[in-house]
Amino acid sequence: MAACASSQVQQLLPQPIICISGADCDAKWNRAATWIAANSTFKIQVRTGTTLQTAGPVPSETTPAFTVTKVARGESRFEITFNGGCGNPYRCVPSIAESRARFAQYVAGEGPASEVSPEVAPAGTPPAGR
Secondary structure, rough: OOHHHHHHHHHOOOOOOEOOOOOHHHHHHHHHHHHHHHOOOHHHEOOOOOEEOOOOOOOOOOEEEEEEEEEEEEOOOOEEEEEEEEOOOOOOOOOHHHHHHHHHHHHOOOOOOOOHHHOOOOOOOOOOOO
């Protein structure tokens, strides 16, 4: 059982998202914005070259709000960080750890933008599996 729990924790603790200034960072930053738009109940309220922030959270609600930042790490390298929270102090749905893992996977180009079914996916979002 400990091995299973350890495996699950590793899946929820993604590697830092590092990008190189230029096309690499531009692509990853655009993927970050796409993921937030597809997975947040709240609209993006702040969108700059270094910050993506949704509205929210709403007090007592389990719906997460997100903030993503692009932080300079030197030598034309940046780290894209992900933070989230919800108005309910005991629980977010989905959990912040789960959201962070899916976000990192998508921004790295390894997963779908959303778990939303194709019938309700936002306009311009390809159906899952494509």
